[in-house]
Amino acid sequence: MGRTWRRRRSRKKNSSISTALNHDSMIVNLTRWMTRHNWNNETKLKLSHFKNTGRGVTCDRSLMIEDTLIEVPYALMITLDSLEGVGEVVVTPNGEKLTIHDLLSLFLVIERHKGESSNWKYYLDSLPDCLPHLPWLATSSEIDLFPNTLRETILNRRENFELSWKRSKESINPRWKCECCQTVGHRVITLNSFIWAYVMVNTRAVYVDPNVVRELSSSKWGNILSDEPSMALCPFLDMFNHSNNARTSATLVKSDGKWVYKLITLSPSKRHEEIFISYGTHDNIKLLCEYGFFIPHQGLDCISWTLSDTLEATKMKLNERQYKFLKTRKLDDSLYIDCNGLSFNLKAALFVILNPFISDWCSCVFGNFPSGCSSQEMQELCRKLLAWKANKLLGELQRMENYGSQRSETFRNLLNYQNYLLVLVDKMCDKYNV
Numbered sequence: 170m171g172r173t174w175r176r177r178r179s180r181k182k183n184s185s186i187s188t189a190l191n192h193d194s195m196i197v198n199l200t201r202w203m204t205r206h207n208w209n210n211e212t213k214l215k216l217s218h219f220k221n222t223g224r225g226v227t228c229d230r231s232l233m234i235e236d237t238l239i240e241v242p243y244a245l246m247i248t249l250d251s252l253e254g255v256g257e258v259v260v261t262p263n264g265e266k267l268t269i270h271d272l273l274s275l276f277l278v279i280e281r282h283k284g285e286s287s288n289w290k291y292y293l294d295s296l297p298d299c300l301p302h303l304p305w306l307a308t309s310s311e312i313d314l315f316p317n318t319l320r321e322t323i324l325n326r327r328e329n330f331e332l333s334w335k336r337s338k339e340s341i342n343p344r345w346k347c348e349c350c351q352t353v354g355h356r357v358i359t360l361n362s363f364i365w366a367y368v369m370v371n372t373r374a375v376y377v378d379p380n381v382v383r384e385l386s387s388s389k390w391g392n393i394l395s396d397e398p399s400m401a402l403c404p405f406l407d408m409f410n411h412s413n414n415a416r417t418s419a420t421l422v423k424s425d426g427k428w429v430y431k432l433i434t435l436s437p438s439k440r441h442e443e444i445f446i447s448y449g450t451h452d453n454i455k456l457l458c459e460y461g462f463f464i465p466h467q468g469l470d471c472i473s474w475t476l477s478d479t480l481e482a483t484k485m486k487l488n489e490r491q492y493k494f495l496k497t498r499k500l501d502d503s504l505y506i507d508c509n510g511l512s513f514n515l516k517a518a519l520f521v522i523l524n525p526f527i528s529d530w531c532s533c534v535f536g537n538f539p540s541g542c543s544s545q546e547m548q549e550l551c552r553k554l555l556a557w558k559a560n561k562l563l564g565e566l567q568r569m570e571n572y573g574s575q576r577s578e579t580f581r582n583l584l585n586y587q588n589y590l591l592v593l594v595d596k597m598c599d600k601y602n603v
């Protein structure tokens with residue numbers, strides 16, 4: 170498995186190839202419902218299916234900086250104020266409060282259960298049934314095969330979900346029954362329905378100013394809510410896919426006396442091309458763990474090492490004074506190479522490793538690295554670091570590839586990510602001529 174092969178596998182396809190979804194009945198129903206509730210699609214946004222990114226938003230005209238992208242009436246958003254129905258379902262006898270994420274998830278489960286009789290039916294119908302490929306949704310035996318560096322983040326994410334599920338399950342009022350079908354709460358709010366709802370909130374909710382929400386909210390949630398009501402679901406607006414290059418500004422504002430959630434473009438886009446927003450400046454690990462996808466070569470990735478990796482890879486040793494110097498100045502952390510080159514800490518650590526007898530590392534490291542800091546020696550250590558990383562990634566990849574045929578889509582997505590990391594290390598080897 171050589172570099173050329175890996176490059177071929179990672180080659181980008183044309184992202185602008187799309188299929189319009191104008192006649193999809195679900196989209197037609199969603200936009201009609203929103204229009205009935207005073208949504209004015211002034212920008213004439215449309216949904217399409219894009220080859221690379223899946224369902225997303227486009228427009229028949231080019232958009233300029235400071236154009237309004239979308240304005241969704243507050244009344245169409247699911248905020249703290251919409252959760253009144255959940256109040257009947259939830260009791261917190263042991264005093265444990267719920268987060269806004271828990272409450273929005275419970276809301277989605279209950280409304281989805283109501284089906285045709287839900288006021289939010291057309292919005293719920295627009296949500297995907299299939300979950301994104303979030304690594305924490307993989308099976309335990311798959312997670313055991315994930316690289317150590319990812320596993321910790323993934324297990325942490327999974328634990329957050331499990332705590333949310335525990336809090337929510339324990340809060341279900343044992344006397345509550347669905348008014349349409351008399352099903353008891355524990356049969357409506359099942360683990361699977363909650364996973365779906367929790368993931369929808371996690372991947373689609375937007376930030377809203379909690380002060381405005383509290384001001385507009387007629388519900389009394391003070392005794393139940395454990396955090397700020399700063400998450401909300403926003404129909405249609407949650408159809409925008411992410412790009413790190415997109416710039417938008419989003420605010421809850423009053424327009425003609427009515428509150429709306431308004432998105433303004435700060436980066437232009439061409440007609441018929443997919444319009445992106447930015448979910449934040451996220452590297453691929455964050456995108457993968459929070460949203461279930463990654464974007465190859467977006468420029469925010471880095472290849473990192475711990476201090477003990479660095480010593481193992483370079484076959485170097487530290488004396489006590491070197492070790493203490495790096496530790497006390499926190500130069501043993503954030504050792505990485507990214508598209509801008511070596512991190513400050515990696516440069517400093519390598520310098521200290523290469524120069525055990527210098528009496529004052531401080532003035533070298535925090536001043537200008539002196540000419541005594543041989544770039545050739547540094548380069549040689551970088552070469553060893555990258556070679557060690559490539560080997561390690563390859564080992565992890567092979568371990569994953571040996572996993573049986575029953576691989577989940579999520580697992581396959583992670584395999585692709587691992588392949589991509591190898592391509593990235595190859596590129597860095599080329600860049601640093603190692």
Ligand SMILES: C[S@@+](CC[C@H](N)C(=O)[O-])C[C@H]1O[C@@H](n2cnc3c(N)ncnc32)[C@H](O)[C@@H]1O
Pocket residue numbers: 221222223224225297301302372373407408409410411412459460461462464
């Ligand atoms: C807010 S939704 C965006 C709309 C979504 N594509 C849909 O069909 O409903 C976020 C989800 O869209 C997908 N997504 C967003 N940006 C993406 C991108 N640049 N590439 C691939 N998938 C993306 C991920 O599954 C993510 O969890």
